[in-house]
Amino acid sequence: MSNNARALLIVGHGSTVNPDSSAPTLAHAAEIRRRKVFADVECAFWKEEPSLRDAIFLFDPEAAREVYVVPNFISEGYFTQTVIPRELELNGRSTKRPNGQVWKYCEPVGNHPLVTELLLQRAREIAPGVPETETSLLIVAHGTDLNENSAAAAKREAEKIRALGKYADVLNVYMEEAPLVAGWRKLTKSPNVVVVPFFISDGLHSYEDIPVLLGIAKEKSTSNCISAGGEIFQRNPYKIDNRSLFYAPSIGTDPRFADIIVAQVNLFDDAFSGIILAQTENFDSKS
Amino acid sequence: MPDLIERSLETALTNCCRVGEISIRRIDGGGFIVSHCDDRGRDDLQRFQNPEEAAEIARYDDAGNYRPLKTVPNLCHGWRLELVDLTKLRRALDYFYPGRLAMFAAWKENRLTTTPLRKTLTRQSGMYRVASKISDEQINDLVGNFCRSNGGCLRTILWKRDESAAVPSTKLPSDKFDASHGQALSPRSATPATTAPVIPLLCQEACSLLVAECRKVVKMTNDE
Ligand code: SF4
Numbered sequence: 001m002s003n004n005a006r007a008l009l010i011v012g013h014g015s016t017v018n019p020d021s022s023a024p025t026l027a028h029a030a031e032i033r034r035r036k037v038f039a040d041v042e043c044a045f046w047k048e049e050p051s052l053r054d055a056i057f058l059f060d061p062e063a064a065r066e067v068y069v070v071p072n073f074i075s076e077g078y079f080t081q082t083v084i085p086r087e088l089e090l091n092g093r094s095t096k097r098p099n100g101q102v103w104k105y106c107e108p109v110g111n112h113p114l115v116t117e118l119l120l121q122r123a124r125e126i127a128p129g130v131p132e133t134e135t136s137l138l139i140v141a142h143g144t145d146l147n148e149n150s151a152a153a154a155k156r157e158a159e160k161i162r163a164l165g166k167y168a169d170v171l172n173v174y175m176e177e178a179p180l181v182a183g184w185r186k187l188t189k190s191p192n193v194v195v196v197p198f199f200i201s202d203g204l205h206s207y208e209d210i211p212v213l214l215g216i217a218k219e220k221s222t223s224n225c226i227s228a229g230g231e232i233f234q235r236n237p238y239k240i241d242n243r244s245l246f247y248a249p250s251i252g253t254d255p256r257f258a259d260i261i262v263a264q265v266n267l268f269d270d271a272f273s274g275i276i277l278a279q280t281e282n283f284d285s286k287s
Numbered sequence: 288m289p290d291l292i293e294r295s296l297e298t299a300l301t302n303c304c305r306v307g308e309i310s311i312r313r314i315d316g317g318g319f320i321v322s323h324c325d326d327r328g329r330d331d332l333q334r335f336q337n338p339e340e341a342a343e344i345a346r347y348d349d350a351g352n353y354r355p356l357k358t359v360p361n362l363c364h365g366w367r368l369e370l371v372d373l374t375k376l377r378r379a380l381d382y383f384y385p386g387r388l389a390m391f392a393a394w395k396e397n398r399l400t401t402t403p404l405r406k407t408l409t410r411q412s413g414m415y416r417v418a419s420k421i422s423d424e425q426i427n428d429l430v431g432n433f434c435r436s437n438g439g440c441l442r443t444i445l446w447k448r449d450e451s452a453a454v455p456s457t458k459l460p461s462d463k464f465d466a467s468h469g470q471a472l473s474p475r476s477a478t479p480a481t482t483a484p485v486i487p488l489l490c491q492e493a494c495s496l497l498v499a500e501c502r503k504v505v506k507m508t509n510d511e
Contacts, residue, residue: 016355019347047355051386051495057390057491058389
């Protein structure tokens, strides 16, 4: 099928309080749109507009015969398994609508193997010229999110990077459960420490909570932290106890996440195209 | 080739120049100028050319507060966006009112289906499951206040309260439910919605903010 008949829907969580929540998803969509590899590229959000319910009507059924749905989520969980399929009326990996449009449900971005490479690139870029063998890499996740597997995903990424043997140490740490990010001084021994939040977007956690836990920002200041939030990433390295700490923005804000979104579409095609074609033909011959 | 949404926008623009709080002007020789409708005639507006900048403009109100629902009539003032063609105009309008042009195009083609509020509420899970306990009377009050065009939301409501097809609120004027009208009332200019044709901002199903409000009402009742 030509690219002209394929559309892409990127699904984000969005927020009614954090203005930066949807920004990376919108930016990735604009970037992929520029590449002209899909007939149409749209976003939909649980907490912003267009809503997941709007998404059903976003694509011209004549022009877009296939709609790939990629959740811009860091892991599988309640949203990818319950909310998104329910709101988009998906009944499996592939769903044929009454108008003939086929919706293909891809895995969340966080599941893609390229995320590991991106974490490595981010870590190198935030601490240029700093030898990895003298550096500990900390991947921070929330920890107690009910029904979300982001903690497990962060652990998996840490294990993969540790196995490469590049860094002095690689740790998955959490905001609200052990091993705690606040314990980094004891958890790490190397002279340099690189910290990458394992989130889809920046917000209160990456702008304020984690910096406070790391000891590079003061407890809840009265100023509007969200609007000034980006500054926290501009002051690297932080010198603490004769060690250098480098703090990166959330991994999902990296423009290269756009590549991962497209890669999830390709992975879907590689994994399912044969099976789905057979199912669709079956369906057609019955109807 | 322009897609369906651009075609439907082009057709709509032949006799109207208004969507929500935004006024659209054609420039001689091609292109468009969009601005807040209150700002027409001002010559001190900050100029923008990139449709992507519309996302930034739409993000905060005049006081700098985040706008989670873009159809709330609190679009900021003081800017003007110059767009060279229809594709860029469509993209910009899609940042100002995400998804609304597509809903309009689907509605024009009779493809837009609506979902009664009760169906939306019973579909919820997790912390929003309780929202379905809201009474009809509470819905009447809540929707009458939360969705009202004057200060609430500029969308035209197409959904019903439930399968009985009752209107969700008797407190709203009948044109709030009439897509041929459009709700262009702006707090500052207070232009009556009927003076000029507008591209309606359609609401075919209750938004997540209204669902969250329903939950709040139920929680408050339970606490009493
Ligand atoms: S339910 Fe529709 S009309 Fe009411 S506030 Fe939400 S978007 Fe606006």
